[in-house]
Amino acid sequence: MENLPDRSSAPLPADASAQAEADLWNVQGIVGQLAEIRRKWRTVNAQHAEYGVESFPSRVRLAKVVEELCGALFPLRLGPDFVRLHNEDTFVTQTLQIAFSRLQAQVRLELTYSSPDDGRDINDDRATQIVLALGRELPEIRRLLDIDIEAAFRGDPSARSLDEVLICFPGLLAIIHHRLAHKLHLLGAPLVARIISEISHGQTGIDIHPGAQIGEGFFIDHGTxxxxxxxxxxxxxxxxxxxxxxxxxxxxxxxxxxxxxxxxxxxxxxxxxxxxxxxxxxxxxxxxxxxxxxxxxxxxxxxxxxxxxxxxxxxxxxxxxxxxxxxxx
Structure with a gap:
């Protein structure tokens, strides 16, 4: 049998060598196949049209919004450590201004995703109205949460204070997220609401759909x-x-x-x-x-x-x- 030359170590021409090094993993072939799969998927599922990451609510940004809203609801316990009695109203004012602006942007992205033909101005105005309505509900949400905290304190003999319940109990964290998400669900932002509920789910192991209706004095013990x-x-x-x-x-x-x-x-x-x-x-x-x-x-x-x-x-x-x-x- 004729001995063939070993070409595995033979030098490639400069341009061929650069090309092989640039696409060692056959990335171009993979990219082409993925593009074709996406094209077929979008053709079949046109009713579930994608508008790209720029037009979809961000889980990371909504997690920050919820953190800010929690701080505004309970400034001395869930706010930053510089908040005191003498400056808590100032903190709440500034925090709500920022949180509402960020939330409005995320709600607008949801509306654009679900109703792209309505136009930017219409969706912007609708998002503003949803956030304004949520703001009007915050005092009632705080009232309900106070009753939930008291129910948890009464129901768990290990709880030594209401503050411990608020800060340490995963069930209470899940309820805070749910009370906010449920209002947004009812106000016309179900996708943002679902993302908020899933943020809580990931943190606590408690899965509450934002559509669920939950009365006052709700207590989840342990919760996982x-x-x-x-x-x-x-x-x-x-x-x-x-x-x-x-x-x-x-x-x-x-x-x-x-x-x-x-x-x-x-x-x-x-x-x-x-x-x-x-x-x-x-x-x-x-x-x-x-x-x-x-x-x-x-x-x-x-x-x-x-x-x-x-x-x-x-x-x-x-x-x-x-x-x-x-x-x-």
Missing amino acids: GVVIGETAILGDNVRIYQGVTLGAKNFPLGPTGALIKSLPRHPVIENNVVIYAGATILGRVTIGAGSEIGGNVWLTHDVPPFSRVYQAREQNLVIRPSSEDEAPA
Whole structure:
């Protein structure tokens, strides 16, 4: 067999060498394939048109907005350390001016994303009105949060102060995010609201859809793994523990086979209900006022008021060891 020259180490012409070095990883080929995939996706999903990163709300910027709003709501506890009683109104004034301006920009991006044909001026004005409406709701949000903090303090014997609840409890952080996100959801900024809820989800492990309606005095103890769906309705003084799911049982399909959105499909939890760790409640069922749902219970039906629902009694089955198992080693 003829010995062929080893070309692996042979020098390339200068221009060929530069070209090979510039595209060692075949980037141009990958870029072309990705472009073709994007083109096909956009053709098929034209109703979900993309407008690019510049026209989509920023999770990073919204996290900063929420941090600023938390500081404005609780300046001495969630604001910066230079805030004191004598300057807290000045701090709140300056913080809200900045936070509202930033939020308006993010809401405008959402409106541009969802309604690009409305024009910049129309979307800018709508975004301004949404943020103004949220500002008018902030005193009510603060009032609700004060009741939530008190409920957490009463419900957790480990809590030594209201300040500890506010600063340390993940459930309270999730509730603050939810109260803000829910108002934005109702005001016409559901995408911004969803991003805010997911910021909280990432920080706390508590997943509350901004569409969920939650009454006053809400307390989540521990919190990790809690899921509350979009159409869930919770009354006043509801207390839930870690791992609780208020979810949907099934998902109806439309004529085209796509899921029908926003149907009432999550539970209704009436006033003064306690749901213990790991319980799963699915579907549009009602848990009556004053009820207790035990840990790890699975429920898909209504429960009348003042019910106590627990797991079936544990059954212990003792199996006698075989003679081999009994034999000494």
